[in-house]
Amino acid sequence: MATEPLITALLVEDDIRLAKLTSEYLEKHGLLVTTVHDGNKGLDEGLKNRFDVILLDLMLPGHDGITVCRKIRERSDVPILMITARGEEADRVLGLELGADDYIPKPFSPRELLARIRSIIRRVRGHMGPKRESIKVGPLLMDPESRTAVFNGKTLDLTGYEFDLLLSLASRAGRVLSREQLMEMARGNAEEAFDRSVDVHISRLRQKLNDNPRSPAVIKTIRGVGYQFATEEPQPRDP
Numbered sequence: 001m002a003t004e005p006l007i008t009a010l011l012v013e014d015d016i017r018l019a020k021l022t023s024e025y026l027e028k029h030g031l032l033v034t035t036v037h038d039g040n041k042g043l044d045e046g047l048k049n050r051f052d053v054i055l056l057d058l059m060l061p062g063h064d065g066i067t068v069c070r071k072i073r074e075r076s077d078v079p080i081l082m083i084t085a086r087g088e089e090a091d092r093v094l095g096l097e098l099g100a101d102d103y104i105p106k107p108f109s110p111r112e113l114l115a116r117i118r119s120i121i122r123r124v125r126g127h128m129g130p131k132r133e134s135i136k137v138g139p140l141l142m143d144p145e146s147r148t149a150v151f152n153g154k155t156l157d158l159t160g161y162e163f164d165l166l167l168s169l170a171s172r173a174g175r176v177l178s179r180e181q182l183m184e185m186a187r188g189n190a191e192e193a194f195d196r197s198v199d200v201h202i203s204r205l206r207q208k209l210n211d212n213p214r215s216p217a218v219i220k221t222i223r224g225v226g227y228q229f230a231t232e233e234p235q236p237r238d239p
Contacts, residue, residue: 007121010036014057016037031117039060039064039065042054043067069098070099077160082104123164139153161186181226218230
């Protein structure tokens with residue numbers, strides 16, 4: 001019987017006891033975890049070695065988690081899941097704006113953390129269900145198998161979360177999807193979903209699609225409901 005490929009994770013957590021308990025739980029469930037306890041080592045490990053996912057605390061000695069996230073994202077699209085004691089929306093939004101794929105606040109359930117990690121890995125490895133054919137909507141072409149997206153002839157540089165969010169919208173072009181629906185489709189779990197996380201990712205997608213944020217023609221905002229990927233050909237923007 002085929003087994004799931006090994007998941008390698010980098011855990012950057014300065015709370016030594018929490019890091020030990022977390023890594024032991026994850027390794028008990030089949031992950032291979034490398035643990036470091038400050039931002040400088042986290043950045044070094046994250047850039048030097050290849051991991052399937054990085055679990056990144058926000059408050060760290062040396063470089064803080066925000067800095068580590070930003071510097072890693074500049075050079076790598078490795079999935080980043082931020083772990084932090086901070087619960088304010090501003091901190092969540094900042095991490096997502098810098099390229100984090102998901103967010104879990106302390107105290108957290110190790111079981112939920114494991115579920116989120118597996119969900120991220122399924123997305124990255126392309127386990128998004130039986131429908132694998134390419135999707136074309138206007139100037140957008142998406143290939144779920146190779147996880148590539150081309151818009152107006154240009155390949156888009158998307159994070160794993162951005163790809164899944166855009167795929168969810170494009171595969172249901174013309175339909176209005178709520179924030180909760182998008183969270184569930186892209187992450188596989190709508191629990192603790194917060195509206196602003198989707199808003200931030202939509203904003204980043206619009207930038208990459210060159211979609212005017214003041215009057216978006218590709219990803220439309222349906223006030224009070226959610227978002228809709230337009231089925232009609234968007235008009236070119238004035239230079």
